[in-house]
Amino acid sequence: xxxxxxxxxxxxxxxxxxxxxxxxxxxxxxxxxxxxxxxxxxxxxxxxxxxxxxxxxxxxxxxxxxxxxxxxxxxxxxxxxxxxxxxxxxxxxxxxxxxxxxxxxxxxxxxxxxxxxxxxxxxxxxxxxxxxxxxxxxxxxxxxxxxxxxxxxxxxxxxxxxxxxxxxxxxxxxxxxxxxxxxxxxxxxxxxxxxxxxxxxxxxxxxxxxxxxxxxxxxxxxxxxxxxxxxxxxxxxx
Amino acid sequence: xxxxxxxxxxxxxxxxxxxxxxxxxxxxxxxxxxxxxxxxxx
Numbered sequence: 001x002x003x004x005x006x007x008x009x010x011x012x013x014x015x016x017x018x019x020x021x022x023x024x025x026x027x028x029x030x031x032x033x034x035x036x037x038x039x040x041x042x043x044x045x046x047x048x049x050x051x052x053x054x055x056x057x058x059x060x061x062x063x064x065x066x067x068x069x070x071x072x073x074x075x076x077x078x079x080x081x082x083x084x085x086x087x088x089x090x091x092x093x094x095x096x097x098x099x100x101x102x103x104x105x106x107x108x109x110x111x112x113x114x115x116x117x118x119x120x121x122x123x124x125x126x127x128x129x130x131x132x133x134x135x136x137x138x139x140x141x142x143x144x145x146x147x148x149x150x151x152x153x154x155x156x157x158x159x160x161x162x163x164x165x166x167x168x169x170x171x172x173x174x175x176x177x178x179x180x181x182x183x184x185x186x187x188x189x190x191x192x193x194x195x196x197x198x199x200x201x202x203x204x205x206x207x208x209x210x211x212x213x214x215x216x217x218x219x220x221x222x223x224x225x226x227x228x229x230x231x232x233x234x235x236x237x238x
Numbered sequence: 239x240x241x242x243x244x245x246x247x248x249x250x251x252x253x254x255x256x257x258x259x260x261x262x263x264x265x266x267x268x269x270x271x272x273x274x275x276x277x278x279x280x
Binding site: 018022029033037047048049051052055056059095098101102105106109110112113207210213214217218220221222224225227228231232235 | 274
């Protein structure tokens with residue numbers, strides 16, 4: 001991990017990895033979406049709306065995993081002050097926020113025909129909405145610190161503290177009575193019928209590769225901007 | 239109730255959102271790298 005904290009070494013890997021992750025994401029997402037829309041049966045209870053599963057679950061996973069990555073980057077920044085960790089945090093935040101928002105939107109759309117309501121203030125939905133607000137707070141804090149020339153340590157602290165919300169989201173369906181269904185997939189297996197389940201790993205991996213590619217693009221943009229700013233400062237002082 | 243309008247809306251949001259994210263991240267990366275190269279060459 002420490003070896004990759006060098007920006008030059010990171011860029012050497014990130015440049016081909018950006019294209020490779022995107023090239024893996026597109027066919028996996030397309031195969032999962034086509035399979036989920038046209039080649040799976042309707043659910044006996046939920047009917048056709050179960051097809052929203054194939055995009056809702058990856059959005060939820062990436063909304064949460066994004067904050068997990070942001071918390072790890074924040075920890076690395078606070079403990080080791082790695083130059084790339086603040087950049088990684090700032091790169092992850094808007095992408096994670098977008099996936100958290102997509103999770104809330106698709107969940108709401110799924111809820112209308114399934115539960116008869118667009119929204120319910122229960123544990124899972126509310127904690128997921130809080131995650132979106134945490135992302136927005138992190139983005140605002142990190143950009144304000146950057147404008148003032150700070151190292152982003154306050155944003156890193158916020159990123160670390162915000163990780164408390166992740167187990168709350170995960171266990172909310174067990175801790176509280178909720179409209180949201182319980183865990184369908186655990187380490188022990190799945191309660192979803194195999195004929196309905198098979199497109200889900202395709203979209204899960206596909207969107208995960210897409211997320212990785214987006215974060216790499218954002219990190220490369222941040223690094224290029226930092227390089228240009230440093231050069232302009234040097235030119236001005238000469 | 240016909241579920242398909244809900245399914246279509248959900249897929250449009252996620253797939254459209256993903257395409258928009260890629261376009262935004264790609265263009266901002268390319269313009270930042272172009273600017274950095276230009277400044278370095280000067």
